[in-house]
Amino acid sequence: xxxxxxxxxxxxxxxxxxxxxAGNIANMTTTGFKSQRAEFQDLLYEHVQRIGAQASDQGxxxxxxxxxxxxxxxxxxxxLMTQGSLAQTGNPLDVAIQGTGWFKIxxxxxxxxxxxxxxxxxxxxxxxVTAEGNLVQPTITVPxxxxxxxxxxxxxxSVTPTGSTTSSxxxxxxxxxxxxxxxxxxxxxxxxxxxxxxxxPQDGTPGTNGAGxxxxxxxxxxxxxxxxxxxxxxxxxxAYEMNSKVVTAADQxxxxxxxxxx
Amino acid sequence: xxxxxxxxxxxxxxxxxxxxxxxxxxANLNTTGYKADNTLFAxxxxxxxxxxxxxxKDRRIxxxxxxxSWINFAPGAIQRTGNPLDVAIDGNAYLxxxxxxxVRYTRNGALVTNASGxxxxxxxxxxxxxxxxxxxxxxxHNVIIxxxxxxxxxxxxxxxxxxxxxxxxxxxxxxARLEKDGGSTFLAPPxxxxxxxxxxxxxxxxxxxxxxxxxxxxxxRMLQITQSYTDIANVLQQQSDQRKNALNQLSQTPASxxx
Numbered sequence: 478x479x480x481x482x483x484x485x486x487x488x489x490x491x492x493x494x495x496x497x498x499a500g501n502i503a504n505m506t507t508t509g510f511k512s513q514r515a516e517f518q519d520l521l522y523e524h525v526q527r528i529g530a531q532a533s534d535q536g537x538x539x540x541x542x543x544x545x546x547x548x549x550x551x552x553x554x555x556x557l558m559t560q561g562s563l564a565q566t567g568n569p570l571d572v573a574i575q576g577t578g579w580f581k582i583x584x585x586x587x588x589x590x591x592x593x594x595x596x597x598x599x600x601x602x603x604x605x606v607t608a609e610g611n612l613v614q615p616t617i618t619v620p621x622x623x624x625x626x627x628x629x630x631x632x633x634x635s636v637t638p639t640g641s642t643t644s645s646x647x648x649x650x651x652x653x654x655x656x657x658x659x660x661x662x663x664x665x666x667x668x669x670x671x672x673x674x675x676x677x678p679q680d681g682t683p684g685t686n687g688a689g690x691x692x693x694x695x696x697x698x699x700x701x702x703x704x705x706x707x708x709x710x711x712x713x714x715x716a717y718e719m720n721s722k723v724v725t726a727a728d729q730x731x732x733x734x735x736x737x738x739x
Numbered sequence: 740x741x742x743x744x745x746x747x748x749x750x751x752x753x754x755x756x757x758x759x760x761x762x763x764x765x766a767n768l769n770t771t772g773y774k775a776d777n778t779l780f781a782x783x784x785x786x787x788x789x790x791x792x793x794x795x796k797d798r799r800i801x802x803x804x805x806x807x808s809w810i811n812f813a814p815g816a817i818q819r820t821g822n823p824l825d826v827a828i829d830g831n832a833y834l835x836x837x838x839x840x841x842v843r844y845t846r847n848g849a850l851v852t853n854a855s856g857x858x859x860x861x862x863x864x865x866x867x868x869x870x871x872x873x874x875x876x877x878x879x880h881n882v883i884i885x886x887x888x889x890x891x892x893x894x895x896x897x898x899x900x901x902x903x904x905x906x907x908x909x910x911x912x913x914x915a916r917l918e919k920d921g922g923s924t925f926l927a928p929p930x931x932x933x934x935x936x937x938x939x940x941x942x943x944x945x946x947x948x949x950x951x952x953x954x955x956x957x958x959x960r961m962l963q964i965t966q967s968y969t970d971i972a973n974v975l976q977q978q979s980d981q982r983k984n985a986l987n988q989l990s991q992t993p994a995s996x997x998x
Contacts, residue, residue, distance in 0.1 A: 487768070490769070518770060727758060
């Protein structure tokens with residue numbers, strides 16, 4: 478019975494849906510996290526009776542046919558690249574992006590990763606690094622003893638050096654934009670890498686070229702919406718249950734048939 | 740005597756097909772742009788016996804055949820995703836997609852770009868614009884898709900908008916004849932021609948159309964299917980018992996003239 482296999486594909490798809498939702502809910506408070514959504518498509522169809530086939534010698538054409546589908550498949554788990562809400566932290570090195578764009582991070586292997594998580598720290602040499610110690614590009618080094626670190630909307634970083642009363646510009650945060658943010662590949666630790674689907678990275682100054690602006694002392698919260706996730710979870714769980722009911726129904730019908738031959 | 744068995748079997752085969760279709764609908768409860776299938780059964784009348792010499796008229800026997808499955812083209816709910824390249828179509832129209840098997844039509848508007856900046860479906864097939872596939876430049880950003888499907892972007896540092904094409908939206912005069920081709924796409928059989936979009940069709944950016952399967956309806960149908968299937972099995976069983984009884988009783992009647 479085909480219904481058994483069809484329902485099995487449905488159960489597998491809903492299982493994946495629940496996994497995706499679980500990932501989203503687990504990351505509800507992860508800074509700069511972008512929620513995921515499972516994307517499904519229907520599988521091939523068997524045309525038991527083809528539409529448009531000859532119905533009689535007189536040339537009548539069947540207006541409808543019999544198509545039996547074989548279930549569902551997962552094509553992808555794209556991310557929702559909407560803005561997360563901003564939470565104030567007061568930490569001078571917490572920088573949130575308002576609008577599009579990504580911070581560029583130099584990985585230990587020399588490649589670049591991109592992140593929306595602007596909870597930066599300073600390493601022993603005064604360089605601005607991520608919470609994991611990877612360098613933010615371009616490198617900004619804060620001289621020892623300087624005070625009053627400010628980051629303006631356009632990403633200019635200025636401090637007041639020791640013994641001085643006026644602040645001076647130290648460096649500049651850049652933002653990288655992509656034509657298709659959803660095509661970025663997630664690598665964990667809030668980091669993403671460019672893929673052919675995301676397009677070529679375009680580095681630019683915050684506030685120009687369509688890139689967003691920066692806000693010091695704030696962090697971008699995850700864009701997971703609890704209500705949406707929970708309602709999706711309920712829907713996925715019920716859909717899983719319904720698919721299992723189809724398995725039961727098909728099984729029952731097979732049983733009925735086998736009982737006929739006593 | 741065998742007719743009841745055959746009529747019952749014809750119904751059971753039709754029910755088994757119907758369960759296959761219900762299973763597919765339920766499996767696609769969360770498939771973007773999916774359209775539910777329905778079944779249509781018909782009575783098949785056995786031709787009369789040709790001989791007119793019978794005293795009583797020959798009774799016609801009707802069987803069940805599954806006449807067709809038809810697609811419910813009702814719109815699905817529109818869900819906001821916030822992705823600039825997700826489009827939902829409000830109204831009776833389709834996006835044209837260039838696949839290796841030829842042009843296919845879809846209402847699944849979860850679109851992405853590929854390595855060369857072309858606008859493609861989740862499976863990587865180019866989405867057709869009015870003048871062929873739509874291609875973005877590397878420095879394009881702020882993609883806006885208008886209600887009529889016109890795609891504008893801001894290129895590089897320029898403040899003005901540059902147009903990247905217009906989504907080809909098509910409607911069909913004989914929509915009911917579209918065939919499903921998997922991957923949430925439809926195939927237009929010969930004789931079914933795509934035309935300009937129907938009046939009032941609009942593109943909604945940042946949203947997708949959900950499946951139009953009605954779970955309650957499908958569950959009810961499934962219960963009916965299993966119930967009917969069991970009922971018919973019971974009828975067949977009764978027929979069989981009846982025949983057994985008849986044979987038993989007839990065999991006990993003393994044959995006349997045997998003594």
